[in-house]
Amino acid sequence: LESLDVEAIRQQFPILQREFDGQQVVYLDNAATTQTPDPVVNAMSDYYREYNANVHRGIHHLSQEASIAYEEAHDRVAEFINADGREEIVFTKNTTEAENLVAYSWGLNELEPGDEIVLTEMEHHASLVTWQQIGKRTGADVKYIQVDETGRLDMDHARELITDDTEIVSAVHVSNTLGTVNPAAELTEIAHEHDAFSFLDGAQAVPNRPVDVDAIDADFYAFSGHKMAGPTGIGVLYGKRELLEEMEPYLYGGGMIRKVTFEESTWGDLPWKFEPGTPPIAEAVGLHAAVDWLEEIGMDRVRTHEEALAAYAYDRLEAEDDVEIYGPEAGSDRGGLVSFNLEGVHAHDLTSIMNDHTIAVRAGDHCTQPLHDKLGVPASTRASFYVYNTREEVDELVAALEDARQLFA
């Protein structure tokens, strides 16, 4: 697998040439959001310049072009994750809304006291808070698969926790804090052994590695456009067709109906049933362009590049005596990010020092507060990589630690 031509890739991101105080930006906050390459920006500009119109098959030429582009974006995303067609691809605002769609449309209607929702201790708030609140409103119990001392899921505990009372297992595919790559297919298999649904949060997986929802056999799978070189404002809920067919929408309005009378309404075909009102048309065009752009690079090469950078960062940070790293050692089950703390320096102070060096990393709980409580730290600093990052940028990150030591430690 030949490596990426990072320089050629970087040329497509003018933002990476930006300087602050005479220093070129080192963008290592890709788990929060990735940057947007020119082909994606241009595709969205072209839409607004040449065929902007509302969708749902208006009669005029522009609406027909916009409708086709919007519908074909669903087809392209379906192909990208090996779903069975556009009917299984609902465009949402983001991963968070995709989680809420299943929670409100299925969870609120189907769950009752005695049922169980199984999450993991490393869940992002998008999943954890959503299902926690649905549990409170339905009386279903919420349980958490433990994370072991290496930062991996305790799969023995998973097998113990998932029972015939489990109705859904909602798990992060790749942890945005630990980098852990969870065994999505195995979790799904265990869930299915107990007739429970499997919902994978793929916000840190689809942008970074090949994902095949059919091979995983997930019932639901969610991710966001802005984390995969695409625009903000669009996410994806994948759902098995037969499940989405049975689910009641929870957002109503135009575009999602078949027939409306004063007394009653019936719902449109999939996926439109779950896409009320004017959808994110330009964003869908952008997401389509992002998928094309990523596929041109090749997701295997994206994964290899990220894992190599994460391994290099892990090794460099591991070599520092006063750095604590969270999550599994570098390898096949660590994605392209590293969260850590520098002894004696709060993550926010460290990240501020990093910013003095024009290095963009993230400090905080990364929307995984319960996990940080379990780790026994209030916050961590996280460096997360993408296709345009280099080993030299990792070296700059490590070098900046010295300033922090001088100032704070």
Ligand SMILES: Cc1ncc(COP(=O)(O)O)c(CN[C@@H](CS)C(=O)O)c1O
């Ligand atoms: C695993 C995981 N699951 C869900 C989300 C939410 O994605 P949205 O597009 O914001 O809805 C995220 C986004 N995590 C950002 C913001 S906290 C991070 O810095 O890690 C995620 O990483």
